[in-house]
Amino acid sequence: xxxxxxxxxxxxxxxxxxxxxxxxxxxxxxxxxxxxxxxxxxxxxxxxxxxxxxxxxxxxxxxxxxxxxxxxxxxxxxxxxxxxxxxxxxxxxxxxxxxxxxxxxxxxxxxxxxxxxxxxxxxxxxxxxxxxxxxxxxxxxxxxxxxxxxxxxxxxxxxxxxxxxxxxxxxxxxxxxxxxxxxxxxxxxxxxxxxxxxxxxxxxxxxxxxxxxxxxxxxxxxxxxxxx
Numbered sequence: 721x722x723x724x725x726x727x728x729x730x731x732x733x734x735x736x737x738x739x740x741x742x743x744x745x746x747x748x749x750x751x752x753x754x755x756x757x758x759x760x761x762x763x764x765x766x767x768x769x770x771x772x773x774x775x776x777x778x779x780x781x782x783x784x785x786x787x788x789x790x791x792x793x794x795x796x797x798x799x800x801x802x803x804x805x806x807x808x809x810x811x812x813x814x815x816x817x818x819x820x821x822x823x824x825x826x827x828x829x830x831x832x833x834x835x836x837x838x839x840x841x842x843x844x845x846x847x848x849x850x851x852x853x854x855x856x857x858x859x860x861x862x863x864x865x866x867x868x869x870x871x872x873x874x875x876x877x878x879x880x881x882x883x884x885x886x887x888x889x890x891x892x893x894x895x896x897x898x899x900x901x902x903x904x905x906x907x908x909x910x911x912x913x914x915x916x917x918x919x920x921x922x923x924x925x926x927x928x929x930x931x932x933x934x935x936x937x938x939x940x941x942x943x944x945x946x947x948x
Contacts, residue, residue, distance in 0.1 A: 736929025
């Protein structure tokens, strides 16, 4: 399964989906530092800078992105003057027409608006809050996730909902955060310190993205095999 990454940051979402078995076809990131990280970690993946300048991208099975949340963030304390870039992600989805969409944001309100928009395009959707602690981390780091697929059968949401309940038992109860990281090398590739802290602070936890990617691949193989 091939995916395209929007608002890639330092590649936390990309790293997780690759470890689930997907292939990254393109990345879009405007930040200079984050782009340098992507160029180092994914040297062979085509890079695009400003999403607003993109008119066409290669077709992919899945488009993902943690669209900027400044326009919805309460932390800005009334200074929400950053551009709202969800409409740009929606535009790319409309042009590309992928089977699957993954969108991530820190606020539920932003994700619910995104859900309504992709439903208008005909996608079946589901929304979940999944935190880093649910994959065994010792911090909460809640994020809201939108899952959308273009199939008539709306089973993906029910599959994800059923599996989410098992996350703490599977990840934390068996390995714990540090042990799980050592076994799977899930922390590799995510930078830290100084400028890197900004990239890390905005990054998707790769373990969560990996788990989501595994569920989507399994759904695609099992539930949709008879439709193709």
